[in-house]
């Protein structure tokens with residue numbers, strides 16, 4: 001890699017739609033990804049994440065709308081002219097080649113001088129921490145190391161943008177955490193605009209500058225991880241990012257008043273940590289509402305205990321922090337819940 005990298009470029013997606021035969025898989029996608037951003041497509045299986053990523057790389061059926069990389073309209077251009085680097089879930093390394101050969105391959109195809117290839121491959125291997133293992137074959141590497149080879153092979157050709165499709169999904173839990181940090185470090189070091197695909201909200205939250213949440217080929221919301229969690233625009237986003245209490249009907253408080261009315265177009269939402277669980281009679285302060293309920297279920301999760309509490313016709317999820325010696329409630333206990341009413345959101349979608 002050259003010492004001075006080219007300026008990071010952004011990506012603009014304008015009213016993109018894409019169908020496989022009669023099946024419309026992406027609908028009216030509008031997105032602007034900023035230069036140097038770590039941007040994630042997050043959504044359930046089949047929501048269109050890979051299709052959208054592949055469309056940016058130039059794979060798949062011709063879409064409607066436009067895709068721009070930097071100032072270049074690349075819609076309809078073949079993949080090899082776009083200068084994007086893509087890492088696939090199955091690393092697709094060549095088993096008979098050493099690590100060094102695997103990484104060098106893309107440069108050799110470009111007829112670059114051997115000396116420069118060696119320097120650039122060394123630099124890429126140093127970046128991913130694999131220089132010591134350069135002479136091994138993929139079968140002699142761990143899953144995480146193979147993942148690093150795939151990454152080195154992609155960045156060595158200095159792509160304008162980096163596309164990662166679930167690159168961590170076949171690693172074990174601990175390695176995933178390590179690798180997602182390493183990928184982020186590398187991305188920051190290179191200031192390389194990166195689009196990451198995952199269905200794992202924790203992975204998205206811990207890495208991304210911004211996330212686009214997809215469902216059924218439609219972007220539901222774009223925002224920073226905290227924005228999406230704190231200010232979801234609809235039920236889908238509220239539910240997909242973390243646990244949410246989503247109520248359609250009124251909630252009765254301890255003094256018999258109804259906190260909200262039924263409205264078929266509106267959903268009331270608050271998070272489990274917006275409720276505090278207490279012994280009766282309970283102690284509500286300003287900006288709170290006192291609710292009465294009975295514990296139905298308890299899950300011990302280490303740092304917190306998650307309760308399901310029946311309140312009127314609803315079952316509310318309540319998170320209570322846990323430390324040794326702190327009182328825990330049991331199924332069947334009558335309890336008071338204090339709801340922080342400032343954090344109630346009304347969703348219309």
Ligand SMILES: Nc1ncnc2c1ncn2[C@@H]1O[C@H](COP(=O)(O)OP(=O)(O)OP(=O)(O)O)[C@@H](O)[C@H]1O
Nearest residue numbers: 020023025043044045046047048049050051052199
């Ligand atoms: N080559 C294809 N031909 C027909 N339909 C396809 C093709 N590729 C994907 N699809 C369909 O398009 C939809 C979106 O698929 P896509 O692979 O983009 O989902 P995804 O969000 O990446 O899911 P996953 O998390 O499972 O990887 C799915 O309904 C899928 O069945």
Ligand SMILES: [Mg+2]
Nearest residue numbers: 049050051166
């Ligand atoms: Mg996919």
